[in-house]
Amino acid sequence: MNEMFTSSLCAPVEAIINAVLKQDPGSALQLQAFRGKVLRVECTSPIKLIVHLVVEEQGVSLRSVFEGEADAGISASASSYAKLLSSDSQTGALFSPAVAISGDTHVVQGLHRVIAGLEIDWQDHFASVFGDVATHQFSELVSRAKRWGKSSRETVLDNVEEYLHEEARLLPSKSEVAHFSARIDELKLRLDRINARTQRLGARVNDA
């Protein structure tokens, strides 16, 4: 891909990461342990893209052109990167077959831990503008909205599942699928046995 285009794509991403790092001093401190390290990040699909992430004093720099040798490399599709950043299990996501890692894996793990763990204390910034009381009320409201959103989502999913399985009978239930798979397996085994028996009898007939 055109290097200038890649560089232009990197600019806003770099600005966002560095802005978030400024709001999360803990992560910024952890990042400094990797100062000077370079990670080659390759996206394999939907577009081919190679970016070098360089850890600098002020944060990170994303470059489309890097002439030195990277300390480590990571290659995956865009969807795998999305999973990587949202996954709770670092080891599971990082060492899945969809992600290829080369070079110093300690650098990859460390940078992944910092970037995936970036967290902003929104309440602190909100409070400095609107005051503690308003911030408390607002965060209560947000928490209630989150809880309501979560329970609503679960209820909707349960209802849809029940309708599709039990009422409309459009989809089989899990136990029905398991039973059907078991019957198929049993049928396959019987066919294998019949096939083996036929071959054995055929061999006897030929001998006779």
Next chain:
Amino acid sequence: MSGDKKPNSSNDAQTTHFGYETVPVAEKAQRVGQVFHSVASKYDVMNDLMSLGTHRLVKRFTVELSGVRAGQRVLDLAGGTGDFTIRFSSLVGPTGEVVLADINASMLRVGRDRLIDKGISQNVMYTQLNAEQLPFAPDTFDCICIAYGLRNVTDKDAALRSMFSVLKPGGRALVLEFSKPRNDLVSKVYDGYSALWPIVGKLVTGDADSYRYLVESIRMHPDQETLKSMMENAGFSDCRFHDVMGGVCAIHVGFKPLTAD
């Protein structure tokens, strides 16, 4: 190699281009100086307006192409308001040095104030100079960058030779400049758009003439291939260029060979 003050000047050896005008060679630097004195305070605002902000991305890519590392010495030639110096200063770190140089005192003052306001001072020096005669010892810099500046230099060949001289062997020069669009449609759209610049310049800075000069000087600037051969004539090797936005701008890169031919 071309003779002094000839290849970029008009047929008469004593005159040169100032936009579409032909002026005496001795007068061009002064006329360009007036232009930049006039626009210095609103230079960054106008850049954002004229390029719709894209000049930031182009500069970012140019810095990536520079390959500048910690501890190196960099010359930001015609550096004006210091966009490149800010980026280079962070790349070379406390062990390196960046020289922000410009022929125009007003531009240099704006750049210096801006850098000091940002707290950038430990590795930056300021010099008012003429790019045709760089007052540095040979083999001084690891990288020289001239962005949107070569167009305004009276004798471009002399400037390129001077840059070559003060560059360390193995060092690289970057020339970011307006160029010639490759596509006719892009060219026409760009021509139409740039015709608006003097009007915008009049509204923002109260000075349409300076931006009329800007538009005219872009038209008179050599195209990608010509500038590349000018760099080769000055002694640079492995010269190449990157078209930006279909050739509206071009970034030329050239290296000083490790050994003299």
